[in-house]
Amino acid sequence: MAKKVPLSDAALELVARRFAVLAEPMRLRLIQALFEGEKHVNALAEEAGGTQANVSRHLQTLTQAHVLSRRKEGLQVFYAISDPSIYKLCELVCGSLEKQAAKQVEAFE
Template sequence: MQALDDSALNHVATYFRALSEPTRLRILNALRDGGKNVSQITALTGCGQANVSKHLALLFEAGLVTRSAQGTAVFYAIADSATFELCDIVCGNVARIVERQFSNTSAVKRQLGKVAR
């Protein structure tokens, strides 16, 4: 990342912004096992069709998904499987952070309990 200019950093920031919304993460998870059309994604995510379409457009613009016309339907697929590797790394890191915060909170509560006695 050190060698990136401002333009490249803006692209990286756009990529991460696209991953920063829970609905978009649900959509990506729905595409984990292969391409789907909007109706299929809507059914899998429980989100409305207009909402799914809006998020798919943003994911497409960020380069996270591809789209292809098949008859009258448009199918979306993951552009690069490394996206899931990145998400798995981030999820593991978030789990460690939450665990550490819980551990620290528990330690503080134990200390406060000792003081209150």
């Protein structure tokens, strides 16, 4: 397991795409809503404040990126977080942004 080898172009594209998937507020809202557990599309649309069509698309994007899992039950489709690293990822970014904000505040004191 070589650790210091620079990532290949293909690998970098994958990483970039991963970040891109998380780079939309609406998708983050959906992920946040799913932190509470599995939910179906209409519930998510209502909670996240988007149209059914748009939410469905975003859910598709997240599922294709293996961030969410999809489970069909009768008429409804339930989505859930399938990649546990998402939790830490969001925590890390939030923490970093909080530190930044704290620094901004310092500058005014």
